Amino acid sequence: MSKQAHTAPPCHCLAMRQASRQVTQLYDQHFGPTGLRITQYSVLRVIKRCELVAMQRLADEMVMDRTTLSRALRPLERDGLVNVAPGLDARTRMLSLTQAGHDLLEELMPIWNRAQTEFETRFGSAETQDLRGMLSRVVSQTA
Numbered sequence: 001m002s003k004q005a006h007t008a009p010p011c012h013c014l015a016m017r018q019a020s021r022q023v024t025q026l027y028d029q030h031f032g033p034t035g036l037r038i039t040q041y042s043v044l045r046v047i048k049r050c051e052l053v054a055m056q057r058l059a060d061e062m063v064m065d066r067t068t069l070s071r072a073l074r075p076l077e078r079d080g081l082v083n084v085a086p087g088l089d090a091r092t093r094m095l096s097l098t099q100a101g102h103d104l105l106e107e108l109m110p111i112w113n114r115a116q117t118e119f120e121t122r123f124g125s126a127e128t129q130d131l132r133g134m135l136s137r138v139v140s141q142t143a
Contacts, residue, residue, distance in 0.1 A: 006018075016138075023119065024038055024039070026115060026118065026119060027041075027112075027115045027119075029115075030111050030112075030114055030115040030118070031108070031111060031112075031115070034108060034111065036104075036108070038115070039072060040075070040076060041105075041108060041112065042062070043058075043062065043069070043072050043076065043082075044076065044081060044082070044097065044101055044104070044105055045105065046058060046061050046062060047082060047095050047096065047097050047101070048097050048101075048102065048105055051096065052094055052095070052096045053094070053095050053096075054087055054092055054093070054094055054095075055069065055070075055073075055084075055092070055093040055094075055095060056092075058095055063139060073095070076101070079100075080098055080100045080101075081097065081098055081100055081101035081104060082095055082096070082097060082098065082101055083095070083096045083097070083098050
C-alpha cells in the first residue's frame with residue numbers, strides 16, 4: 001500500500017482490482033513467513049465458519065468460480081488442512097477442515113489481527129467501517 005497520491009482510473013473495475021491487489025499485498029506481507037497466502041487463509045476461514053460445505057456453496061460464499069477455488073484448495077488439501085469428501089451425488093464434493101486446519105487457523109489468528117490493525121491504522125477506523133459497508137453492498141447488489 002503505497003503512501004504516494006494515486007488518481008483512480010475512470011474504470012470502476014480497474015480501481016477496485018488495484019485496491020484489492022494493494023490490500024492483498026499488505027496481508028501477504030504479514031503471512032509471508034507462514035507460507036500461506038491471505039487468499040488461502042480466507043478459504044480456510046470460510047470453511048471453518050460453514051463447518052461442512054459443498055464446493056459450490058463455498059465458491060458462492062467466496063464469490064469465486066469453481067475452477068479458481070479448486071486451484072486454491074489443492075495445496076490446502078495436499079498439506080492436510082482441508083478434507084475433500086464425496087457428497088450425496090457424484091458431482092458434489094464436501095469440504096471440511098482437518099484438525100491441522102483448525103490448529104493452523106488458531107495459530108495464524110494473531111498474524112491476521114496484525115494485518116487487520118495495520119490496514120485500519122493506515123486507512124482510518126471510520127473509513128474502514130464505511131469501506132466494509134460499501135463493499136458489502138457491492139457484493140450483494142452485483143450478485
